[in-house]
Amino acid sequence: MIKINSITKRYPTITALDNISLNVNKQEFFGLLGPNGAGKTTLMNLLVGYLNPDQGDIHIAGEKVTQDGLHTRKNIGLVPQSLALYDDLSAQDNLDIFGSFYHIEKNLLKERIKEKLESVQLYERRKDKVKTFSGGMKRRLNLVASMLHDPPILLCDEPTVGIDPQSRNAIFDYLLMLNEQGKTIVYTTHYMEEAERLCKRIAIIDFGKIIAEGTIDELIEKLPYDETILITKNQVTKGKIDLLKSFGSVVDEDDHFQLKPNAGFQLSQFFSSLEKNTISYKFVELHKPTLESYFLHLTGRRLRD
């Protein structure tokens, strides 16, 4: 459905995307996970033809994306990272305006607007100005404003930043439902929990490069260990840091040490060693590895600081 072929995009001072290639399949829920400034938004803007790449090309549903080619855009709905709404107009007027550019038949557009407003629980507030909305309400409106032409592909650029868990869950459920109905969704985020919950397949992007790609299970399997071990930071454990290091690499975190075990690591051996050094089991916690640990493993940094 989406073919990204060796894309490079440079800004005057920085190379935002460096020779990126990706494929997104039809009806896939694809996640693009990366920290701030990784290049996620830049890639989205290239996908809709808002920006021109310096090298490479992008094809969507077989058609090449260009700045002047307006036709591919009918297949895409872009949910911008910023709240791209007219604050001084009502929710309904906003949708009316954004829908009008797709030349949808008048009554059909009216019907769609009603349906979309209802699906994100904003129908009651349709006559209110957007500036009177809460952050979560604006996010929900921002989402449906991109979908009035019922596009087969939805590009969501961090559609849940800065909102309450309730609105976030509503958006998740809505997107999962759309995906089930057959829409292809590309979803950018720097929350690995979001990617884990929503996406079947993800790509991890860092400094403009794809550093990993695959299903979540595939990625985690590539880790040389099955779990991470958290050890509470206190007087006792602080003194035994060398002991911990003999079992794997240790990352010093705020209130605990995170141990990523070496190959051949055995839990029983680890625990008996703790016992000998009078470190209570109370201070030790086992964790299944996550995308977060995978990112840490690849980059030595956390997704978010």
Added chain:
Amino acid sequence: MKTILQLIRKDYKLFWSDRRAVTMTFIIPIALIIIWGAVFGNLNKGGTATKLHIAFLNNSTSPIGKKIERVLDSSKTFVLIKTYKDENDKRIPFDTASIQNFVRKGSVSAALVIPADALSDTAFGLKLKFYYDPKNDLEMQMIEGMLQKTIMSEIPDIFMQGMKNKAVKFLGLDSGKAFNNEIAKTVGKYFKIDPKWITNPPVDSLLSMAGGSDSAKNSFFQNILQLDKVQLVGQDIANPWATRSVGGWAMMFLLFTLTATSSALFEEKKSGVVLRLLASPISRVQILWSKYLYNMSLGFIQLLILFSAGALLYQIDIFSNFINLVLIIIAAATACTAFGMLLSSISRTAGQANGYGMFLILAMSSIGGAWFPTSFMPDFIQTISKFTIVYWSMDGILQVLWRGAGIFDILPHIGILIGIAVLITSISIWQFKKGHVF
């Protein structure tokens, strides 16, 4: 095309939803026009609506002194203050010292004193004392000018009296009288006045004239100094001052509006709406076109409304030459729109656009003649002013409203305005292509 119309519709919807924009575009300009009309309205009627206050003291016993007092008292231009209030709130007539004090304290700008020897044998004319406070030059010049005008035109025999006194003094009583008669004959011959009237002016008829009667035409003064003023242009204009100024104001407001609307592009960019629009089947060119057409039409509507307000409030006649007015307004709106688009193409933020805009508008308006006529300005400024949109728009509007110019008279103006529009539009398109804005 349909997309462009949809975009324009969107911009108008946004405009109406923004109460501040509507106020700034229509209400405030009309309010300012009303205020300025009230402030400057007098210029139009020759200063008759307000009277100039001056302190006045007559120490002379001569009939001339009395006459001056009466003339000034009854004039439409002056109000004479002859007393002041002391600490006990009692009204006390001025004397030579207190009247000077009165001016010094700033209670009034000027004082006129007719001294006891106002009309001495030795003096050629009349001796008056004028005390003033130069805090306001313009007012001073006005008072002085009006005083001279009033006294001279209403009491011309003062000069004859002075002249006769001089002649008698130099030539002795008898030959002096003879000379006076000769002079009177000569003067009468050349100025077509009865010599008897000169040697012995009919003071009573002069006094009746002093009240401003319509026989003032025959006054001696006017016969001597005949300045035939014939207005060649604009004699049928109901409100000349407003008609001359309305173009300048309108242009300034138009530029302000278009600066504001062009900075709206930055708001749309900042919020990400531009990205949303360009992610729909809309091209950059379409957005630019829609902005041009929207701004032009809004500017046109604004000018039309401002001129209609002028027509309603000040009887500016916009209808007798309406088609040409519309043409010049369209040209002006086009040029101003191009100006607004240039601003948004060279700025990076709305604040920057507004800043540049403010500077350029004020510079162009003052140099272009929106505030005062360019003919008052130094030559090199007059040359510069020909490079401003304001100058050509104003002059075109003036031609249409004032001289009733036809289409061929304003073609140069329209041509130059469109030329300016084309020129600065190419600059802004070149800038837009660089991609700073989108």
